[in-house]
Amino acid sequence: MEVVDIRPLLAPVVSLMCGFLVFFSGERAWWRRFWSIAAAIVNLGVVYSMLPGVLDGVIYKFALIEFTPGIGLAFRVDALGMFFALVSSSLWLITTVYAIGYMESEHERARFFGFFALCVSTTIGIAFAENLLTLFLFYEMLTICTYPLVVHEETPEAMKAGRKYLVYTLVGGVFVLLGTAVTFQWAGTLTLSQTGILDMSAGRQGLTLLFVAFVIGFGVKAAIMPLHGWLPSAMVAPAPVSALLHAVAVVKAGAFGILRITFCVFGVELLQDLGIAIWLAAVASFTIVVASVIALTQNNFKRRLAYSTISQLSYIVLGAALLTPLAALGAIVHIANQAFQKITMFFVAGAIQRTTGRTNIDELAGIGYEMPYTMGAFTVAALGFIGIPLTAGFITKWYLSLGAMETGHWIFVVVLITSSVLNAAYWLPVIYMAFFKVSPGVRPHVKEAHWTLLVPTIVCAIYVILLGSLAEVPGMPLSLARTAVEFFFGS
């Protein structure tokens, strides 16, 4: 059932407006905080109010404007879009609280929080895009809005990282735009409301190239190797930016784009005929393993996180590329699982940096006694990445493995197990350092992070456990992901 409703438009517009109000608040700290938090709450409220309907199979849509017949800006809330929007907007609220605490002593805060709000507005726009053009539009806006956040420190290193970021993502954007234009020529429509708009009449070779173009375009933000170069260098940005944008919004926008291309533009059947998705799965597997190996060698906390992100994102790509219902379910649900786990870790890294000034892993000896709650949260997230049952990561691994077995390619199960082992190999030593390696004779005393940093971290960690243990409860992300998968596979 499709319903015309203003809310799909309202969600991005409200946060956009608040973003501008933040700019105008300037250095008046109270107003700046007020508008930042207000934007987050209103945005979450609007998105959340559509959840019951979406779970019942209602689809909300709103056509904003049409340039020429068939080309225009339109919004549409289906299960997959809702899933992404819900994850982004709830994490945004948490991150805003964290950022207010974290950025206390920073410069240019109006610019920071203003663009922060704009980014989430564009992310919601990506989630609710009804057609490829709208999706592209917000995808590019996201690039522009994140640039000031990446170069926030204004150091030569930050400027260099920003340049790299722009080159990668804008080149990716060109591929997406090219793909969009070609799709319009072949399909005569750009809608994302169907399970495939292209068909074989366009020719096997052409379709293959088109798919590759889209994968490159979205793969840049999803950091598929070898398109990942921007992500580790972009870690110079402040911790909340890394957390929200490089573990959640930006990179997930890429992964989300790949899901849309796979299931809504090409469709499962066409991709099975083409036989190209298996190559994407191979590239994703390569990324999963190699990025994990590189993560092992990183000593800087945030850089290790960055490579872990690259590896984890490819779970989503792999799940999409396997083209089976269970793998797709694992892929979609991993959007939420990875987001909460990774944001917990980034919060921890930021809290440690702000509280103790330490940024490298070998400096963390005994930190578990100084910051017990923070490191407790970290432990939960680390166990999640390893895939221990009762944490979110287990759900992902379970469905992805089942999906891989459905295809009959056992090798992908091996990849997933290898990844678990590698995750254990680079996260467990941190926990060991934190709790079991206190220098003799030193009695560490508790010196926890400020509450604005601590509370968001703990909330996220608790949610990681909830995601893992209560996954089957209606209203949890899994039910939403299941609705999406049922639509894509037509059952």
Added chain:
Amino acid sequence: MGGGQWPVVLIITPLIGAALTPILARRRPQIAGYWALFVFSIVTLAAGVLMYRVSTQGPFSYYMGGWRPPLGIELRFDEFSASIGVICLIGWLSLMFSLAYAKHALPERRIPYYFALVLLCLGGMNGFAVTGDIFNLFVFLEILSLSGYALVAITGERIAELAAFKYLVMGAISSLSILLAVGFMYALTGTLNMTDLAMRLRDVEPFPVAVAVGALTLGFSVKAALLPLHIWLPDAHSIAPSPVSAILSGLVVKIGVLGMLRMYQILYKAQIFDLSALNTTLMWLGAISIVLGALFAMVQEDIKMMLAYSTISNIGYIFMGLGLASKYGIIGASVHIFNHALIKATLFLGAGALIHQTGYRNLEDLRGVGKAMPITSAAIAIGAISIVGIPPTAGFLCKWYIALGAIEAGRLFFAVTLLFGALFIFVYYIRMLNAFYFMPPAHPEILDVGEAPVTMLIPIVVLAMLCLLMGIFGRIPLSFIEPAVTNMLAPIGG
């Protein structure tokens, strides 16, 4: 024909107003600006009436003195003539901007001449857009070009005179070549009226027509600064006073494009010969312009020089769209005539305000100006994002349509060139934005300058808003352009 006098108002008013300006402002040069603004307000009003009429009733003609063609002079107002909308808008805003700017940038006794020349130039452009007669087309082209040369030189600095001279030499070649073509056409067909011409060209031997078409293309390409005929543009556009740069870059080069569109209108209707050789040439030159214009712009330090080279890239977009000769390609090119005018006017006026307030024009010296002049800098940032074609700004739609046109015509390569060319363009605009916002100032005193006077600020803000809105409400120019392009391509089954 009720209200049919309006096309005449469009042309006569600015010309008479221009002639009167130096007389009225003889004692008090400062009133010249207000007078020019007043005169041009009437013209803008007329333009509004005419645009409303063409959008409701379709194209119409006005016969001077009631004489019908082929004897009389016809003013034909069709959808392409709706470009007077953008001419009047940018003309009016540039005049407003000039009020404060001229006081500062020009010797006092030249101020009346400055405003008179701007009015002449704008009047010439209006005439060019609405005339239905190729000889008048040439006359109006000369009016606007001559006033353009003089405006480049008006500051009286030696370098400005050199730039104007270079512009004059190239312009004269182009004018001669167009005059030659007009003469050819007349000799072949015995008519100067465009509609008539299209009919009679069908029965004429193709070879001399091809020579005339070549001459017209050459002439208009010089005016439009298509590579390799662009050499006059960077100096002229960067040295002229900023409001003049906005008019030259936003409008005057587009006159060359408009001339090409008029020529295509006739040729498609006449169907005298296959145009694919011409189209292919334009397409390639367009592609080369995009890439080389961007590469040249990258190495510039002077902000206005950078903007000038960026015009060359953008003209490349337009010519590529024309050359593709597919529906979306031509739509994209025509939309870009409008949108690039808006964007480039934003950027040049913005740059003018920066130079006016700080006295610097190099990127390095302008570091940190984003904090000192937040409104102007934000407008420039919007213009920059727009010109690169990042959605949802005005520039994106053109890029999208031209890319669609390239794919429609089966020329994926040009779509790729276009889109990657746009990235090159971004490389230098990001340098500009980095300097404004993310770098410590080279001259600390720059932080103390304030925003420009309000008469300069309003045009900048209005234009920047339009850059944003035209991306979202891109339908408005399209409602004029789409029927025009459909009509134009109808004879060849487009």
